[in-house]
Amino acid sequence: MAGAASALFLLDIKGRVLIWRDYRGDGDPQSQDPVVYDNGVSYMFIQHNNIYLMIASRQNCNAASLLLFLHRVIDVFKHYFEELEEESLRDNFVVVYELLDEIMDFGFPQFTEAKILSEFIKTDAYRMEVTQRPPMAVTNAVSWRSEGIRYKKNEVFLDVVESVNILVNSIGQIIRSDVVGALKMRTYLSGMPECKLGLNDRVLLEAQGQTSKGKSIDLDDIKFHQCVRLSRFENDRTISFIPPDGAFDLMTYRLGTQVKPLIWVEAQVENHSRSRIEFTVKARSQYKDRSTATNVEIELPVPADATNPNVRTSIGSAAYAPERDALVWKIKSFPGNKEYMLRSEFTLPSITAEEAVPERRAPIRVKFEIPYFTVSGIQVRYLKIIEKSGYQALPWVRYITMAGEYELRLT
C-alpha cells in the first residue's frame, strides 16, 4: 500500500516520450484498460488532447490517487500553458521539469494547487527579480490560498449549475435519472476571508427548526472542495471555508430522485422498403411557462449511409451532420409547455439483405440550458463573508440548469 510511482511520462499521441521524470530509477513503457500490467510494471495512463500522461510503478501503489493526480497534472499544465498539448510541452519543457519536480517527490504526489505553484515557479524568466521562497501556502493548513491578496472591489460570484442526466429506454421508460449540481465560485476577495454558505438543506433547516420558510431539499451526496471544513459540516451541517482565490468548484452534489424529463423527445422511424427512411420527431418541453430553454440541440442518429436529407421543422433549423451520422436540430429558444415537430426523410443507397440484423443505433441526445432555474430547487440563502479588515463584499448568485448525459434510446 505504501506504493509510489516510479516515473511519470508525457507521451505524444503515438506513444513516443515527450518528457519524462524518473522518480525512483526503477521503471520502462503499452490494452484498453487505463491500468495495465506488463512484466513487473504497472502502467496507469490517461489521454488529454494529443498527449498521454502515464505513470509507471513497480509497487502496489494507490491507483485511484495516482490517476486522479494525472488529471490534476493536466489542470496544472493548463493553468500554465492555457492549452495542454504536445506543442506547449515541447515549448515549455523547462517549466514542465520544474513543475514535475515540485508536484511529486519519490513518486508521492505533493502539491497540485496551480495558483500557488505559479507563485514560485514562473514561466517568464524575467519576472524573477526577487529571490523565490516556497510560499507559506505550500505547507500551510490553508494550502490553497496565499496571504496578502488585495482587491479594490471585493466580489464573489456564485454559479449554481445543475446538469440533468437521464436515460430513457426504447420503450419510453425512464431507467435512470439524476441531477448533478455544482456550486462554482469565483472569488475576488482581499485578505483571508472566512466564508459561510447557507443553503436550503433540509437536514440543516430541520436542525434549526426553520421548516416553515420556503421549500427545502434533500441532497444525496455532497462533495466539497478541500477548503471546506468537513468535520464542521459533519457536526452541524455548516459550510464554512476560506476560499481559494479565483475560480473553483466549492461543492458538488447529486440528487437521485427521479425528475420529470425537462425535454421529452419521441421519434418514429419508418423504414420504407429499405431504400428510404423517414423520421417523425416530437419534442416537448415539460417545465413551467415562465422558463425558457436556450440553445437546444437535439441530435438524432441516422444510418451511416443516409443521403439526400429532406427536412421540415416547425421551429429552429435542422442540419445533417454526416461526420456524426446524425441530424442536428437546433432551437434557439424553447419556451415551457410547448411542442415542436420535425419530419425528415433520407434515402439509403446501400443494399442490405432482407433478414439482416438492424444495426444498433446511437441514442437521441439532447443538449439545452435553462437559465434562472434549478431542477432540485436548491437555493443559496446566504453567503456571509467575514474578514478581519471588515470590508463589505458583494455576493452574486446565478442559477442555471443544463443537460448532462441526456440520452433517449431509439426503438
Place this chain on the structure above:
Amino acid sequence: MSGHDSKYFSTTKKGEIPELKEELNSQYKGFDSSLRCFVANRGLVRADLLVYDSSFCINCCSISSNFITCHPGVLELCGSDTEYVYFTCSELCVLFGAGKINGNGNENESDKRKDAVKKVIAAMTVGKDVSSLFTDVVNCMQTENLELKKLVYLYLINYAKSQPDLAILAVNTFVKDSQDPNPLIRALAVRTMGCIRVDKITEYLCDPLQRCLKDDDPYVRKTAAICVAKLYDINAELVEDRGFLESLKDLISDNNPMVVANAVAALAEIQENSTRPIFEITSHTLSKLLTALNECTEWGQVFILDALSKYKAADAREAENIVERVTPRLQHANCAVVLSAVKMILQQMELITSTDVVRNLCKKMAPPLVTLLSAEPEIQYVALRNINLIVQRRPTILAHEIKVFFCKYNDPIYVKMEKLEIMIKLASDRNIDQVLLEFKEYATEVDVDFVRKAVRAIGRCAIKLERAAERCITVLLELIKIKVNYVVQEAIIVIKDIFRRYPNTYESIIATLCESLDTLDEPEAKASMIWIIGEYAERIDNADELLESFLESFPEEPAHVQLQLLTATVKLFLKKPTEGPQQMIQVVLNNATVETDNPDLRDRAYIYWRLLSTDPEAAKDVVLAEKPVISDDSNLIDPSLLDELLANIATLSSVYHKPPEAFVTRVKATAQRTEDEDYGSETGNSESPAHVADSSASPTATSSGVPYAAARQPTPVSPAPAPAAPVPDLLGDLMGLENSAIVPMDQPASPAGPPLPVVLPASTGQGLQISAQLTCREGQIFYSLLFENNTQVPLDGFMIQFNKNTFGLAAAGPLQVPQLQPGTSAGTLLPMVTFQNMSQGPPSSLLQAKRKRGRTPNPGRYQGLRDKRGGLLCYFMPGPLDLNNLHFGCTIEFAIANFWIRAYYNALFEDVIVIMTLDDSEVIHLVGFRTEILIPGTAEEHHALDTV
C-alpha cells in the same frame, strides 16, 4: 524527434572520438582555432557533441560539407533531419569556458549559461546522450540563479549514474546548498541528492539530511522526510545506523500537517521494504494522525488514510470512534480520499458488532460510492473494480443502486465491462426485469466482446436467480432468433450451464437450439451443443443424425470438442443401443484411440471402451451418473483473498484483484550496486575506450583450445536462462526504443558468461586470435567478438564482412575495435540483423566472416591473403550460438534461432532430423550440446561426425 536521428546521438561510441579527432584535425589544419568540434553529419559519422578548449573564436569557415557549417558566430550542429541544435559561439564560450568565469559572474553571463544548459536539457529530453558534457554542466551548478540550478540538478539526476566519478564534483555544492538561507534551495539540494543513486554521493547526503530533518522551515522538513525513504531504498543500513528512522518517527508529531503526511508516506514505504517492524501505529500516533488528517492536503490525507487502514482497533468502541472521525472524508471532492476513507471504514466495520451502526455506515457509504461513477472514466474504472469487491463483502450497500451501473452509450468499453460485472452481482428478483431489458439492449451493441459478455451475463443471472431463470431463457431465445452468429454461439454456451443448474426443466427449448446447429464454428459453442445433445439424447429424436454430422470432421476438431463428441456418442449409445449409434461408437473409439496422438483423448476412449466391453451396466452408472448441480461462482473471490483485497482498496491490487505479492517485483538496491561497480571497473580501463564485451574471457582465451574445452561441458540449460538479468535501465531502454540495433552504451557488457570459443586460432591468423559467438541479449542478436593481438605490432582498422548466408545474418553496424597494442585484447558486441542478403539453399558453406586488417605498419611481413589495401584477410566460421544467453521469451529470436539451428544440422548430418522445440528444456540441452561440438576444425567435430 524522428525515429532516425536519436540513433546518431545515443549510439555515439567513445571509441570513435579519436578517429574523428584525427579526421577533424586534418580538416582544421588551415584554421587558427583552438576549438575542435566533433559534429555530426546526418548519415556519415555520429557525433559526440563537442570537445572544446576554454575559449575560441571561429571566423566564417566552411569545413567539408559532410561535417559542419560555421557561420560567423554560429556553429550549427546537425542533430537530426528535423531539428537543429544551435550553439552560438558566445554560448559555447559561456558554457564551456565556465572555468574561466568567476562563479556568480554577472547577470548576463548566467543568462547565457542558462540558455546553453537549457539546450543541453532539450537534447537530453529528446533522448540524446549528452553525458559527455558532464563536467561543464556541473561547473554551472554554483549559481545564484535558481532556474539554472534546477536545470543542472535535473541533468545530474539523469547522468550521475553514468559518470559516478565526476558526480563527486557536485557534492560540495550540494552540501553548501543544503545550508542556503533560502528554504527552496535547501529543499532542492536534499531532494536532488536523494535522487542520485551513486554510493559516493549518498555518503555525503547524511549530514545535510540530518540538518534538514530538523530545519525550521516545514517545506524543507517535508522534503527531508521523503528523502529518508529515498536513502533507505539505496542503503537501508545507513538509514538505520544514522538514526534517521527515529528522526522520521519524531516528524509524526510535527506541528505541520504536510510534514506529518510525508513522514507517514516515507515510513509506510520503508515498512513495506523491511521485514522488521518499523512503523507500528499505536493509539497515540493514531490520534495524532487523525488530527493531522483534517488539515493536510488531499494527497497527504490519502497517505495517512492508507497507513491508518493497517491499524487494528482494540475493540468495537475504538473502531467506532475511528470511523466517526473518518466519515467526514467521504464528503471530500478528491475521489482517492473517498476511496481510502471507504477502505478504512470497511476495515473497522469488521470489528463493530452493533448492527445498527453497521447499517448506518452502509447507508453513509452508498452515496459517495455512487458519486465516484461521475468521475473521469479512468477513475470510474478503478472505482468499479473496487465496488466489485465491496459488494461481494457487503452486498447491502449498493443493493438499491443497480441503476447507476447501467451503461451509457459513450462509456469507454473498459467501464462498460466492469459495470456489467457489477450488474450481475446486484441482480435480484426485484430488479431482474429491468436488468434483463438492459442486457438485451447491450446484446445488440457493436463491440463483440461486450455483446458476448452481455449474453453470458443473462445466463449467469439465470443460474443465480432461480425464479428468474425462465425469463432469462426467454430473452436468450429471443436473441438466438436474431441470428447474429456470435450471439447464438454465446447463448448456447450459457444455456448448457443453465441446463446443468436446472436439470430436466427447460429441455423444451432444445429444438430451437438445434436450428442453429450449422452456424456453430467456435469450439466452445460446438462442445456445449454436443454436450446438450449427448445429455438429452433420449429426448431428441434425431440425436444420432445430429451427432453424426459432427463426427464427419472429428479428426480436425480441437481437443475439447473431440472429448465432448466421444462422451456424447457414448451417452447416445448407452441411451439408445441401436445399430446406428453402435456403428458410430465404433468409428469414434477407433478415431480416438488409433488415430489420435492426444493422450487425454486416447485414455478416455480406452476407459469407455473397456467399460462398454466388460460391463455396459457399470458404464451406464458411470457415464450417465447424476451430475452435481452447479452454481454461479465464476467471478466470486475466495473469502481470504477478498479480505486481503479489501485491505488494499484503491491500490493496484484491488484493480487487478490479485494480492500484491503476485505482481510487485521490486528491484533491490543491491542489484543496482553491482551494476555501478561493473561500470566503475570499466571506466578504469581507459586505454581501450571501446566496450569490453567479455573481460572475463580474456585470461582463459589466450591459449587456444583450452577455453573451448571448458565451454564444451554439457551445461545444464534451463528453459529461461537469464544469467544476472541486467537491471532494466529506464534511461537506456527509452533511448534504445527507437532503434533496437544499437548497443546501449551505458549498459556494461553482460556479466561473465562462459569464455568465447576460439574461431580463429592465432596460428591461422598470423598472431591474431579471434574468439566469437553469436549471442542474444535483450531480444537482439549480437556477435560477441574478442580479439587478441599476439603479434609484435599494433593492429588497427578492423572491419568485418559476412558472406551471403541462408539466415541473412549481417552486421547492423560497423565493427568498432580500438587499436590493439601487442599482447592486449579487446572485445566488442556487434549488433546483428537477420534476413538481409540471404542466399538460397542449404547453408552448406556455413557462415564465413571476413576480417580485414589494414594499416599494419609492415604488411609484407605476414603470410596470408592480402586485400588490395595490403590488409590481411582471415576467414573463419562464425562459431556457435550462445544458447545460455538466448532469450526464449521473444518470438523473433525464437524463430530465427530455431531456424538457424535446424539448418545447421541438416547441412552437417543430412540424415539426422532434429525436431527442436525450444521451449522444451531437454531438447535445448541436446541442441546446445551438439552446437558446441560442431566447431569446425576441432577434435570435437571429428568426434561428433564419427559417432554419427
